[in-house]
Amino acid sequence: MKYVLAIFLALVIDPGKIARVNNAKTEARKAYTSGDYKKALEKYRFLADSMGVREDEVMLNLAHSYFQTNDTAQAISTYQSLIGSGKTEVRSKARQQLGILHHRQGKMEEALADFKQAVKADANNMDARYNYEMLKRKLEDKKKQDEKNNKKKPEPSAYAKKLKAQADALVKQFRFGEASILMNEGAKQDPTVQHYEDFMKRLQDVDQINRPK
Structure with missing residues (x-):
């Protein structure tokens, strides 16, 4: 076996x-x-x-x-x-x-x-x-970022649109600092100016770059 x-x-x-x-x-x-x-x-x-x-x-x-x-x-x-x-x-x-x-x-x-x-x-x-x-x-x-980006921006008022046009004119003259100040001061008076917050951020960045060291 x-x-x-x-x-x-x-x-x-x-x-x-x-x-x-x-x-x-x-x-x-x-x-x-x-x-x-x-x-x-x-x-x-x-x-x-x-x-x-x-x-x-x-x-x-x-x-x-x-x-x-x-x-x-x-x-x-x-x-x-x-x-x-x-x-x-x-x-x-x-x-x-x-x-x-x-x-x-x-x-x-x-x-x-x-x-x-x-x-x-x-x-x-x-x-x-x-x-x-x-x-x-x-x-x-x-x-969180998506939620922030998806928040509806306020529609610009007539004042905000006029301010943006003035800022665009300053940009064409390379007066970025003045354009930035114009938009930021305007935002204090009219919150709808924040509709252009990306534009305002670019103005601020360009102004800082162009400032003399």
Whole structure:
């Protein structure tokens, strides 16, 4: 019985295959570490596709290799296959990388959600936490700026339009300082002059540049 079992195990566990797998893992890891991502990708694809090795670590490194060789579609697909991993570190890293890729594609909300899930999976993933906090702050600042920009500017009164025409005439004479003073003083009397706030800001900037040092 023991003899039969030994034969069965020998058939199931191919020592030659194990050696080839281990050798490929070593070569893939060495290539990736040395920055030869093309060779690393070749080795990890060999492990996954030809040798049927679907271990989380191998698949994660395969995804990293796709990432490093700028194969975005394959990288995303491979990382997505790992977000359900039972290993929190693998799941967290996959989510983190998805966040980076989505950020590159301009999908900011998706990227933020990915970074958040990466932190939830592994609270010790400091890179994901940093990316989440930075992107969250960036999106909040953008939202505030958009809200500010979308505020409807007051329609200029007849007085404000007349003042703008006078300022334009001064600008044509290169009298930027006088034009700036004119608009700013006018804004104190009539708030609708602020309709031209971009013009007023440019006047102020040009006047400061032209002032003698």
